[in-house]
Amino acid sequence: MYGKGILKGLSVTWKRFWDTYLEDISWMLSGKKRYFTEEGIRHRSSKHTRGIFTVQYPEEQLITPEEFRFVPFLVYDEGAEGKKEVRCTSCGICAKVCPPQCIWIVRSNDPNTGRPIPEPTEFYIDADICMNCGFCSEYCPFDAIKMDHDFDIASYSRNVYGMEKLLKPASYYAGIRPENYTREEEARKAKEAAKAAKAAAKAA
Amino acid sequence: MTAPASTLREPQGGAQTVDLVQRFPGIVSVDERPGYTGFFVEKDKLVEVATAIRDEFGFDLLTAVTAVDYLPDNKMEVVYHAYKTTGGPGLVFRVQVERVDPIEVPSLIDVYPGADLQEREAWDLFGIKFTGHPDLRRILMWEGYEGHPLRKDWQEPFFEEDFKPFKSRWPEGKHVLAEEKNPFKDNLKFPQDFDPEKWIPENDEMLYQSLKRYTVESEDGMGTDRIVVNMGPQHPSTHGVFRAAITLDGETIAGLKPVVGYLHRNHDKIGERNTFLQNMPYTDRLDYFNSMSNNLAYAITVEKLMNIPVAERAEYIRVIMAELSRIQNHLVFIGMLLNDLGAMYTPALYAFEERELILDIFEEVSGARMMCNYLRFGGVVRDVTPNLMHKIKDLVFDRLPAKTDEMERLLSENEVLVSRLQGVKVVDAETAIKYSVTGPVLRAAGVPYDLRRADPYSIYDRFDFDVVTRPSGDMMDNYLIRVDEIRQSLRILEQAVKQIPDGPINSQKPQYQVRVPAGEAYGRIESPKGELAFYVVSNGKPNPWRYHVRPASFVNITCLEQMCIGTKIADFVALLGMLDIVMGELDR
Numbered sequence: 001m002y003g004k005g006i007l008k009g010l011s012v013t014w015k016r017f018w019d020t021y022l023e024d025i026s027w028m029l030s031g032k033k034r035y036f037t038e039e040g041i042r043h044r045s046s047k048h049t050r051g052i053f054t055v056q057y058p059e060e061q062l063i064t065p066e067e068f069r070f071v072p073f074l075v076y077d078e079g080a081e082g083k084k085e086v087r088c089t090s091c092g093i094c095a096k097v098c099p100p101q102c103i104w105i106v107r108s109n110d111p112n113t114g115r116p117i118p119e120p121t122e123f124y125i126d127a128d129i130c131m132n133c134g135f136c137s138e139y140c141p142f143d144a145i146k147m148d149h150d151f152d153i154a155s156y157s158r159n160v161y162g163m164e165k166l167l168k169p170a171s172y173y174a175g176i177r178p179e180n181y182t183r184e185e186e187a188r189k190a191k192e193a194a195k196a197a198k199a200a201a202k203a204a
Numbered sequence: 205m206t207a208p209a210s211t212l213r214e215p216q217g218g219a220q221t222v223d224l225v226q227r228f229p230g231i232v233s234v235d236e237r238p239g240y241t242g243f244f245v246e247k248d249k250l251v252e253v254a255t256a257i258r259d260e261f262g263f264d265l266l267t268a269v270t271a272v273d274y275l276p277d278n279k280m281e282v283v284y285h286a287y288k289t290t291g292g293p294g295l296v297f298r299v300q301v302e303r304v305d306p307i308e309v310p311s312l313i314d315v316y317p318g319a320d321l322q323e324r325e326a327w328d329l330f331g332i333k334f335t336g337h338p339d340l341r342r343i344l345m346w347e348g349y350e351g352h353p354l355r356k357d358w359q360e361p362f363f364e365e366d367f368k369p370f371k372s373r374w375p376e377g378k379h380v381l382a383e384e385k386n387p388f389k390d391n392l393k394f395p396q397d398f399d400p401e402k403w404i405p406e407n408d409e410m411l412y413q414s415l416k417r418y419t420v421e422s423e424d425g426m427g428t429d430r431i432v433v434n435m436g437p438q439h440p441s442t443h444g445v446f447r448a449a450i451t452l453d454g455e456t457i458a459g460l461k462p463v464v465g466y467l468h469r470n471h472d473k474i475g476e477r478n479t480f481l482q483n484m485p486y487t488d489r490l491d492y493f494n495s496m497s498n499n500l501a502y503a504i505t506v507e508k509l510m511n512i513p514v515a516e517r518a519e520y521i522r523v524i525m526a527e528l529s530r531i532q533n534h535l536v537f538i539g540m541l542l543n544d545l546g547a548m549y550t551p552a553l554y555a556f557e558e559r560e561l562i563l564d565i566f567e568e569v570s571g572a573r574m575m576c577n578y579l580r581f582g583g584v585v586r587d588v589t590p591n592l593m594h595k596i597k598d599l600v601f602d603r604l605p606a607k608t609d610e611m612e613r614l615l616s617e618n619e620v621l622v623s624r625l626q627g628v629k630v631v632d633a634e635t636a637i638k639y640s641v642t643g644p645v646l647r648a649a650g651v652p653y654d655l656r657r658a659d660p661y662s663i664y665d666r667f668d669f670d671v672v673t674r675p676s677g678d679m680m681d682n683y684l685i686r687v688d689e690i691r692q693s694l695r696i697l698e699q700a701v702k703q704i705p706d707g708p709i710n711s712q713k714p715q716y717q718v719r720v721p722a723g724e725a726y727g728r729i730e731s732p733k734g735e736l737a738f739y740v741v742s743n744g745k746p747n748p749w750r751y752h753v754r755p756a757s758f759v760n761i762t763c764l765e766q767m768c769i770g771t772k773i774a775d776f777v778a779l780l781g782m783l784d785i786v787m788g789e790l791d792r
Contacts (some may be wrong), residue, residue: 005617012614013550046563047598053557065564067586069571092374097716101787104377116375124379133485133577138585139716143536148762192789 020051036060066177069134071127071159075164075173084167087144089118094136094145096149103136123166127159143184149176192198224297227260228253233252235298239509239723239742242283242296247309251298251336254284260287263295265653266316268726268754269323270742271330275356278303278774280332283739284312284755285726289637289651291658296654296726304384311337319463319639321762331356331470339414344465347410348403353470361471368478395754408459411449411461430458432774437466441544441777444787445661448764448776455772459501460765464758467791475751480506480718480742481581483751487738488575490753491789493533496525496566497731499579504661505738506581509720515711518583520704523596524596525566525578526662526729527693527700531604532559534644534693537784538611541683544781545624551615558607559597577646581689581718593701600697608690625679628775628781631767632677632790639763641732643756645783648685649677655730662729666703667696682782689732717746724750733784753792757785761784 009083027034034040041060044053055062077085095103106122109115136144148168153159174181224232224243229247235242237475245253257263263286272281280303299309312319313333323334324343331352334340340719342349351358362382372380412432426721436447445466453457456705471490474693487502488495500522507514514522539555563573569588571579588596593676615621631641633649646653654671656664672688674681712718722744741750760783768780 004621005619009614011617012610016554045561045562046594047603049557049561053560065568065571067569067571068567090375093716095374095377096369097479098369098373099478099482099485101368101373103373105374106377107375124377126379126381131730132572132575134571135481135485135577135716139714146527158381160291160381201733 001099002183016051018051023051038064052079064149066179068149069137070151071148071153071161072125072134072136072145072166073148073164073168074123074163075144075146077170084120085167086167087142088120089142089144090116090120090123091118092139093139093141097135097139099133099135100129100131102131103125120163123163125161126151126164146173146177151185164188165174212593224253224257224261224295227256227618231534234655235296239721241724243333245299247299247301250310251315251756253297254787258315259288262290262297264351265289265642266312266318266643267294267728267735268642268737268739268752268761269312269326270370270739270752270754271326271354272352272750273303273330273356275299275303280307280330282309282326283724285737285739286316288658289653289658293659294726305331306333307331308333308335309355310335311340313337313678316640317638318759318762320615320639321758325418325758328352328471339461341414341490342465344468344470346465351688353473354476362499366477367745368482393706404600411463413463419532429765435776437463442780443540443785444790446780446787446790448780448787450768450776452773455668455774457768457771457773457776460768460776462761462764464761465651465789465791467787469792470792472750472752475753476748478748478751479746480720480740481716482747483748484579485575485577488577489752489788491576491725491731491733491736491786492574492734492757492792493536493786494529495576496522496529497729497736499576500526500662500737501727501731502578502738504582505725505740508719508727509723509742510581510718511721512582513711514662515599515708516705517587517707518709520700521584521588521709522579522662523664524588524665524700524704525569525576528562528565528596528599529561529734530693531690531697532562533784534690535559535608535611537681537732538615541781542615542621543777544777545621547621551611554565554607554611554614558604561603565575565592565596565599578716580710580712582712583708585708585709594699597701600694601703604690605694608687608694610697612687613700616687622680622779625683625778628679628771629751630677630679630682631766632765635766636677636763638764640759641734641763643730643732643760643784644689645682645752647672648674648681650675655728655735658730661727665698667699668697679778679782683730689752708734720744720748728754733757733786733789734760736789755787755789755791755792757783757787758792761785761790 024034032039037060041055041063077089079085090105090107092105094099097106102125104124105120108117108119110117134147225234228364231246232253233244235244265287266284267287268285270283272283274281281298281300283298285294285296292488300499301307301309309332311323321343323337325336325338326332327340328342328344329352384547428452430451432448433450433452435450437445447463449461449463450457474486477536483502484499487498491497535555535558539552542551546583566576567573569592570576573727612762631645631649633651634645637651650673652673657671672685672692674685722742724741726737728735735755739754740754743749768776
């Protein structure tokens with residue numbers, strides 16, 4: 001019969017049309033909110049989604065997974081009296097591995113001896129050039145540079161980030177990447193314990 | 205850490221079994237440089253040898269034509285990669301000429317018409333004149349451009365150093381904006397005595413000249429004019445900034461020239477400045493729909509060069525990601541095809557819903573939805589968590605099969621669609637092979653040529669799936685083959701997610717500077733759009749000496765003219781849609 005295929009196709013769109021309302025009603029009956037709640041957004045980006053699945057940005061935002069990566073930041077540990085203990089040693093691996101070469105580091109030198117000391121004087125990331133590949137954080141041996149989650153950085157001028165903008169506390173890092181943070185902390189503690197054990201063995 | 209790794213791949217080639225030297229003594233010689241395979245062919249006899257390679261030895265598919273500038277040896281080399289459509293290893297043959305202008309190499313366009321655009325590209329970027337090529341114009345750079353950018357002594361406007369990492373970044377890296385160092389005007393190179401006021405762009409003139417050969421006197425004595433219509437570069441249906449200059453006889457297409465390069469950024473040159481690892485995120489930006497596949501092709505190529513194994517679990521993850529990528533690509537292809545045909549957005553948005561779910565998986569595993577940068581040499585960046593694996597299984601076993609069926613219910617039997625697609629020829633098998641067309645378009649024409657079977661890479665030989673073909677090569681077949689391929693990909697995925705073993709995800713220690721021995725490698729995969737290959741030459745230094753992408757989209761449009769001649773202008777949009785081009789990959 002001519003037109004059977006069209007009707008079949010229309011039944012699909014028809015079903016999809018009603019799915020939204022059925023879904024809304026069933027959420028309403030169960031007393032949950034489908035829109036503007038984390039649960040609703042999660043449901044809409046799961047395999048069970050049916051009907052309308054759009055997320056109404058900016059009122060709603062997709063839930064960023066832990067591994068989501070955007071322009072990097074520098075991690076510092078909060079020392080005594082709010083002292084910022086910058087993890088970066090200005091070894092320059094991130095600057096070397098950076099594919100678009102957007103990282104610029106000035107290494108510190110001891111004013112007396114002229115020898116380099118492990119701390120950056122200046123650290124720039126040209127966020128306009130950064131391609132968010134994540135190599136810097138991946139290859140950093142000191143867990144000092146990490147990828148951010150803050151993707152809303154539109155501005156009227158160039159985004160060249162200096163130290164004051166890049167430095168963020170370790171607690172912030174733990175907030176956006178809890179699993180990575182715990183894993184790294186454990187590894188670090190294990191390493192320190194091994195080192196202490198070795199030193200103890202040597203002393204004994 | 206000893207990883208249960210898949211066996212090391214055979215060194216590339218195996219082509220030595222082909223007795224080309226005996227057939228052409230004195231003309232052909234074996235390439236004996238360490239790390240290289242294949243044959244040197246005398247320049248003057250190239251056409252003769254290539255004809256024999258095609259007709260006597262059966263290498264009917266010339267996949268890649270590219271050049272390498274061996275500046276230290278003062279040599280220029282043109283490399284050809286030919287394969288059999290029945291499968292098996294390929295044959296590499298090359299011509300070396302002195303690096304003194306004019307550099308001339310005979311064109312192979314009469315033997316392999318598929319060399320057309322690739323020879324133009326080599327002329328454009330290397331300045332190698334292919335004698336006998338009927339339409340040797342620049343293709344990616346604009347006409348009137350000074351120099352040939354892929355030559356090793358050519359420097360780009362913001363040139364800083366030959367190789368990354370640049371010394372200015374560390375340890376004395378005071379940030380400077382590039383444009384401050386290099387103010388506008390000074391960053392362009394003009395030919396000497398060039399005056400922009402007096403410049404008449406000649407490329408359009410040359411383009412229309414090349415279309416003139418289609419002018420025929422009218423048969424009934426009536427004077428009719430042919431008109432040239434420019435479709436694009438800004439056109440909603442050309443999938444980006446693609447332009448086609450079309451000669452029309454009434455409504456029938458009499459001649460067509462693709463004009464590309466609007467999105468050209470000289471990916472190859474960037475790749476040669478980069479280190480091997482730094483190229484990985486750049487490959488994402490080629491075919492931005494399938495960054496996982498692009499990563500895979502590049503990783504395979506460099507692993508071939510380095511001769512390292514891949515961790516077993518990583519192989520499975522790679523296959524899973526590549527096949528998920530294929531599914532979303534084909535779904536969007538179907539949706540966008542309907543868009544091109546005028547069924548605005550319903551199918552496209554249905555397709556995008558599933559794509560969204562697949563991209564969620566990519567984002568969770570790699571950190572980015574499209575620019576994944578997920579693969580590393582020897583493995584992948586991070587493991588798939590059990591939670592994510594569960595999500596993938598949900599998609600593979602529940603959602604995607606059902607949604608593919610739904611897509612078919614929506615479209616496959618729709619009478620309007622069927623009458624639009626059925627019987628409209630895209631390309632026949634013979635022409636497709638002649639013009640080096642690969643991918644679903646070739647298979648829809650009835651040629652069972654799928655690199656996953658014809659020249660297996662990664663671990664595809666372990667999975668049970670069919671190479672789907674369709675008999676007629678019309679538009680309907682081109683649509684249906686995508687649906688078939690989605691189902692086959694799901695079949696592969698079902699096996700892969702069941703069989704995936706535990707274990708390390710990289711056979712190598714993470715290192716930011718990989719050691720790559722000197723030599724060449726040509727790694728190819730069946731990307732959703734056709735054969736995607738990388739040709740990488742290393743000289744043992746941290747940066748590749750030559751880094752070439754053989755994109756599926758670019759080579760496939762060589763055939764566009766043949767596909768379109770004789771059809772109506774209204775079919776052009778659909779025919780272009782069938783090739784499934786992506787400008788990021790086409791223009792590079």
